[in-house]
Each structure stands twice: as structure tokens, then as C-alpha cells.
Amino acid sequence: MADCLFCKIVAGEIPSTKVYEDEKVLAFLDINPMAPVHILVIPKEHIPSLDGVNEENAPTAAHCLAVAAKIAREKGIAQDGYRVVTNIGAASGQTVPHLHFHILGGKQLTLSLG
Numbered sequence: 001m002a003d004c005l006f007c008k009i010v011a012g013e014i015p016s017t018k019v020y021e022d023e024k025v026l027a028f029l030d031i032n033p034m035a036p037v038h039i040l041v042i043p044k045e046h047i048p049s050l051d052g053v054n055e056e057n058a059p060t061a062a063h064c065l066a067v068a069a070k071i072a073r074e075k076g077i078a079q080d081g082y083r084v085v086t087n088i089g090a091a092s093g094q095t096v097p098h099l100h101f102h103i104l105g106g107k108q109l110t111l112s113l114g
Contacts (some may be wrong), residue, residue, distance in 0.1 A: 006098035010044045024060050025067050027103075036106030037075050037082070041068045047099040049088045061099065068103050077105030 008014045009028065016028035019039050030038040043060045047053060053061045065084065072078040082105030087094035 004046055004098050005096050006042050006100060007046050010042070020067055020071055022067075024063050027067060027071055030102065034102075035104040035109065037072075037077050037103065039071055039075075039103040040100050041065075041071070041103065042098060042100045048097045049094060049099055050086050051088050052099065064099070064101055068101050072103055072105060075103075075105070077103075081105065081109075083109050 005014065009016045010026055016026075018026065018028050020027035020041075024044055025041060026044055027039055027041045030040050041064045043057070043064055045057060045060055047057055047061070050061070068084050069078070072082045082103060085102040085104065086100065
């Protein structure tokens with residue numbers, strides 16, 4: 001999608017600090033980290049949110065989660081615990097309409113639902 005921030009990152013039009021990349025997924029550091037480890041995992045294919053996952057693109061969404069677990073292990077946060085979050089729609093706080101998973105860890109996380 002031409003005006004999507006994350007599609008522009010995938011295309012290399014906007015720089016990011018890459019943590020992982022393969023043919024389906026890109027992971028990069030969040031520019032406004034909320035934890036010592038805060039990484040975004042996105043599909044390279046434009047999917048607006050988890051609500052846009054269907055039978056055709058579900059393998060890509062599942063691959064994002066597998067990559068998130070791999071990154072958590074590599075970053076050393078899997079043993080103590082970490083959080084994977086995705087927001088769906090504006091009311092949930094989704095600010096970029098492209099499916100993305102936040103990996104958060106490296107400190108004790110509290111639950112805040114606002």
C-alpha cells in the first residue's frame with residue numbers, strides 16, 4: 001500500500017534498525033521503545049491488522065509469531081518472560097494500519113489497559 005508507513009519501511013524508503021529479515025517478515029527496533037527490548041515484527045505483505053488475517057495469509061501471520069519467539073530467545077528475554085502484542089483498530093491504539101506484533105521484554109511488565 002503506497003501510503004503505509006510499514007510498507008515504506010519494507011521497501012527501504014524509510015530507514016529502520018533491522019533485527020531480522022527473510023522473504024516474508026521484517027523485524028526492527030521500535031522508535032519509541034516501551035521496554036528495554038521493544039521490537040516490531042511485520043509481514044512484508046500488507047495486511048491491515050489481525051482482523052485482516054484469512055486462510056490465504058494466515059501462514060504469514062503465523063510465521064510472524066514464530067519469528068517473534070525466535071527473536072525473544074536470541075535477545076535473551078524468553079527465559080524470564082516477554083509479551084507479544086498486536087492492536088486491532090484505532091480504538092485499541094493501532095496507529096499504523098499494517099499488521100505488526102510488538103515484542104516487549106527485558107523488565108517486569110505491568111498490565112495497563114488504560
